Amino acid sequence: MTDIATGTTGAVAAPGDLRRHNGGGPRASTIVAFLLPFFLPFVLFYLVPIAYAVWQSLLVVRRTAGQYGTSYTAFGGVTQYAQVFQNGEFWASIGRIALFGIVQVPVMLFVALIMALLLDTPLLRLKAFFRVSAFMPYAVPGVIAAIMWSFLYSPQLSPVVDVLKGIGLHADFLGPGAVLWSAANVSTWLWTGYNMLIMFSALQSIPQELYEAATIDGASNWAIAWRIKVPIIAPSIILTTVFSIIGTLQLYAEPAVLRQISSNISSTFTPNMLAYAVASGNNYQQAAAISVVIAVITFVLSFGFMRLTAKRAGL
Amino acid sequence: MSTQTAIRESRVSRTAAMALMLVLAVYFLLPIYFLLVAATKPQGDLASTFGLAFSHFDLAKNLGTLFGRSDGVFGRWALNSVIYAVLGAAVGTLISALCGYALATFTFRGREFLFNVILGGVLVPTTALALPLFLLFSATGIVNTYLAVFLPSIVSPFGVYLARIFTVAAVPREIVESARLDGAGEFRTFFSVAFKLLTPSLVTIFLFQFVGIWNNFFLPMVMLQKESLFPITLGLYEWNGQTARVSLLQESVITGALVSIVPVIIVFVLLQRFWRTGLASGALK
Numbered sequence: 001m002t003d004i005a006t007g008t009t010g011a012v013a014a015p016g017d018l019r020r021h022n023g024g025g026p027r028a029s030t031i032v033a034f035l036l037p038f039f040l041p042f043v044l045f046y047l048v049p050i051a052y053a054v055w056q057s058l059l060v061v062r063r064t065a066g067q068y069g070t071s072y073t074a075f076g077g078v079t080q081y082a083q084v085f086q087n088g089e090f091w092a093s094i095g096r097i098a099l100f101g102i103v104q105v106p107v108m109l110f111v112a113l114i115m116a117l118l119l120d121t122p123l124l125r126l127k128a129f130f131r132v133s134a135f136m137p138y139a140v141p142g143v144i145a146a147i148m149w150s151f152l153y154s155p156q157l158s159p160v161v162d163v164l165k166g167i168g169l170h171a172d173f174l175g176p177g178a179v180l181w182s183a184a185n186v187s188t189w190l191w192t193g194y195n196m197l198i199m200f201s202a203l204q205s206i207p208q209e210l211y212e213a214a215t216i217d218g219a220s221n222w223a224i225a226w227r228i229k230v231p232i233i234a235p236s237i238i239l240t241t242v243f244s245i246i247g248t249l250q251l252y253a254e255p256a257v258l259r260q261i262s263s264n265i266s267s268t269f270t271p272n273m274l275a276y277a278v279a280s281g282n283n284y285q286q287a288a289a290i291s292v293v294i295a296v297i298t299f300v301l302s303f304g305f306m307r308l309t310a311k312r313a314g315l
Numbered sequence: 316m317s318t319q320t321a322i323r324e325s326r327v328s329r330t331a332a333m334a335l336m337l338v339l340a341v342y343f344l345l346p347i348y349f350l351l352v353a354a355t356k357p358q359g360d361l362a363s364t365f366g367l368a369f370s371h372f373d374l375a376k377n378l379g380t381l382f383g384r385s386d387g388v389f390g391r392w393a394l395n396s397v398i399y400a401v402l403g404a405a406v407g408t409l410i411s412a413l414c415g416y417a418l419a420t421f422t423f424r425g426r427e428f429l430f431n432v433i434l435g436g437v438l439v440p441t442t443a444l445a446l447p448l449f450l451l452f453s454a455t456g457i458v459n460t461y462l463a464v465f466l467p468s469i470v471s472p473f474g475v476y477l478a479r480i481f482t483v484a485a486v487p488r489e490i491v492e493s494a495r496l497d498g499a500g501e502f503r504t505f506f507s508v509a510f511k512l513l514t515p516s517l518v519t520i521f522l523f524q525f526v527g528i529w530n531n532f533f534l535p536m537v538m539l540q541k542e543s544l545f546p547i548t549l550g551l552y553e554w555n556g557q558t559a560r561v562s563l564l565q566e567s568v569i570t571g572a573l574v575s576i577v578p579v580i581i582v583f584v585l586l587q588r589f590w591r592t593g594l595a596s597g598a599l600k
Contacts, residue, residue: 026421026501034417034501035429037410038475045467046436049447056450115339123325123332132584133340136347139583141530143548144572147555148346151353151366151569159349159366193343197590221328242438250442253532253548260556272442276537279446287446295443302438 050295056288057081073285080289089268090290094297096180097270101248104184109240112192116199116233117225131200134193142190146257149186154261174262183265186254191247195240202236203229238309242302249298252276347576354573358566377570384567391543392550393575396529398461399546403468404525408517411471411524415478416505416513420491430479436472441527445537452538463538464546468528474520481516482509519589529579547575 060076063069084090115134119127137145152158153173164171173182206229214224230237252272259265268274271294279287349366355374356364364370381389418430448467452458457466486509494504510517532548539545545553551571558565583590 025423028423030501031417031421031423034413034421034505038414038470039429041410041466041470042433042436042472045448045470046439046444046472049444049451050439052451053443053447056447111339115336118332118336121332123329124336125333126336130336130340132587133343135587135590136580136583137343139526139579140347140576141532141548143532143552144576145346147551147568147572148350150555152346152349156362157353157366162365189343189346246438246440250440252442253552257552257555260558272533275446279449284446284450288450291443291446295439298440298443299438 053288053291056285057292059285061283061285076285080285081293083286084289084293089274090271090293093268093271093274097248097251100180100184100251101245103181104187105241105244105248108188108192109195109237109244111188112196112240113199113230113237115192115196116203117229119196119200120203120229121221121225123221131193131197134196136193137190138194140190142186142253143257145190146183146186146254149182149189150258150261153182153258174258174264176264179258179262179264183251183254183258186258187247187251191244195244198240199233199236202233206232234309238306241309242305245301245305246298249294249301347580350569350573350576354570356566358563361565361569374570377566378574381567381570381574385542388542389547389550389567389571389574392545392547395461395544396546396548396575399464399468399531399535400525400529403465403528404521407469407471407474407524408521410469411474411520412478412510412513412517413505415475415480416482416486416509418475419479419482420486420488420509433472433475437476439472441467441531442533445534448534449537458538459540459544461544464531464535464544467534468524468531471520471524471527474524477516477520477523478513481513481519485512485516515589518586522586522589526579547571551575 057080058075058077059073060079061071062074063071115130118124119131124130140148152160155161155172155174158173161171161173172178210228210232211224214228219227250272251270255265255269255273259267259269267277271290275287275290275294278290352367352369353361354377355372356370357373357376360370414433418426444467449458452463457463490508490512491504494508495501499507529546530548531546532552535544535546535549536552539549542550542553551568554564554571555568558568
């Protein structure tokens, strides 16, 4: 973001300006009073927990020798991390989430993009209805959405299963192969409209004159959409991708709810579920290490993706 | 291309576009419609009648059962959700606004550094914080109290980010300067001048944070064991886990889910324009 306050262009600022800046600005104590109400809880509930998790992840629990030895914590270096990387359940959960992300994120964002582009053309009527109906799921908490969909997946209650049975298809949404995609569907349902609205807002802020020349040259709606609009809103698409990657790695509520009705979701289905399960077993140091690894993967992937796309777009 | 084919083509693409959007609208509305129908049925009809058609209209009775169950614990959960989300978002918006305004208006050393730390905070998933927060809070005895959920919820780095952008866009420097020249203190300038100009933006920040807290599940799940402190999400999750043993709970889970989403959906639709501004600035800057 550009710094407007100090953005004095040209040569040297006039001495009068400088004096006014130093003399007329607020006192340091005033600035602190503005910042502290946010920064105090930010430090306590954001930064300290991160530091604490890192510290915990470097500890190990040992026992004193003998039959009645007591346990104590000691510095263990990277012992916890070595255990994370040797844990088959950890890799299995990463594998599931990777498969989930590679399929669900592009599908969701592609649908969102198509919807945003269509809403930005004169092709549609009922635009407000389409926009609102797509955005509505964002008002539904993930847990509630998963509960709603679990009724639509349930062999006893689901009208969808009934209809499919009517045309000779026996759908098993909760089977071992399908349940991951049933969870992916809940995420897609929840977030497509939100992502669509981010892209749509970006489209709306493009000045119309940009298309006029192309329209006069006889470019079709498709050509305008793919050659002009999509490149312009690329930053929004990148942003939604990064948010989706972060969201996928944090997946917890949806599979946790589906676990209540399907035996095909283990307690360690996603990395976050694994971290919670390990913490519930009172192995806090190992849980902290898993949390740190998830956070690092999240950072690397989202920054990596931003760098990669920024380079390719020549920014 | 002749004009006629162009017209025919546009009619084809019009129809195709409408058809696609209608299918998607059905997809988005189907679960909500199903919930609406299911909430009106007696428990016995859930499995025996077709899910998308009304049978006996028992909504009032279901609501009675829902709010009467376990000494009215559902009403308590609803109240808790409102406390966490409304109060949390209100306090959160105020502190975000103060901080974002200060970052936009005052020039001081370390300003950009602080802002970058906050931006980094936007990328930190709150679920990653829940477990370490639990350990810290259990050491201080805050675990299993309102504060355990409330305190972490008021912090929204994204809110500060929005507040800074909005201040730059909506509060002209000249107005701040002239208020200063009139002898108003910085806080007076903020509350009497900037606050009014920022009000629409503050609604946007409030909405984002409200939804974040309302939808939060992991934090309360980690922090709370006492049922009377649960928000709706956690309460319904617990009930949903018991339906295998207590099958009559199913109808209350369905009715409860409907009760919990309808007010929020209505507020959403009414306040749509505030989302648009927030999403646009979040994406463009």
